[in-house]
Amino acid sequence: MFTSVPRAPLLLGLxxxxxxxxxxxxxxxxxxGGWALLALGGRFTAPxxxxxxxxxxxxxMSGVLWGFAxxxxxxxxxxxxVIPALWAFFMVGGGPTSAALNLIIGFFGLLxxxxxxxxxxxxxxxxxxxxxxxxxxxxxxxxxxxF
Numbered sequence: 001m002f003t004s005v006p007r008a009p010l011l012l013g014l015x016x017x018x019x020x021x022x023x024x025x026x027x028x029x030x031x032x033g034g035w036a037l038l039a040l041g042g043r044f045t046a047p048x049x050x051x052x053x054x055x056x057x058x059x060x061m062s063g064v065l066w067g068f069a070x071x072x073x074x075x076x077x078x079x080x081x082v083i084p085a086l087w088a089f090f091m092v093g094g095g096p097t098s099a100a101l102n103l104i105i106g107f108f109g110l111l112x113x114x115x116x117x118x119x120x121x122x123x124x125x126x127x128x129x130x131x132x133x134x135x136x137x138x139x140x141x142x143x144x145x146x147f
Contacts, residue, residue: 001129003125003126004126005129005133009126013133017134017138019050019053020050020053020142021141022044022049023050023145024140024141024142024144026046027045027050027145033046046145047099047145050142050145051092051099054103054106054142055103058084058085058092058103058107058110059084061110062081062084063081065081065113068117068122069081069117069122071120072120072122077117077122080113080116081113084110084113087109091106096145101146103142104146107135107138107139110135111132114131115128
């Protein structure tokens, strides 16, 4: 399962973690959070940056899965691929604690969908190596917000 991830997707995937890491930093380091609130506004501090970006990424990943579904026959892959976007739409709302918890659940569910498409050969061989790394970091950065 663990194969080398090409440089471009690895670097872009890691760059995509920056809003999650920044949000966690503004939550866990009060002085940084206060500065960011004044300098950048509430949209770019925890919890807002993590929750809004997390919903965007789940929706983006639905599109990625849709692309993988084109390599399968039948409608089931397409139906599965829209689940992360629908999850984000219906479940990421309310207070920050429940929204963060629902994002964590959504990212674990996405990982299961990644595994589904990977096992069917619809993804590159290195896909699960990348997705395990990225999902682990996303979940760890959302945990302080959820609990």
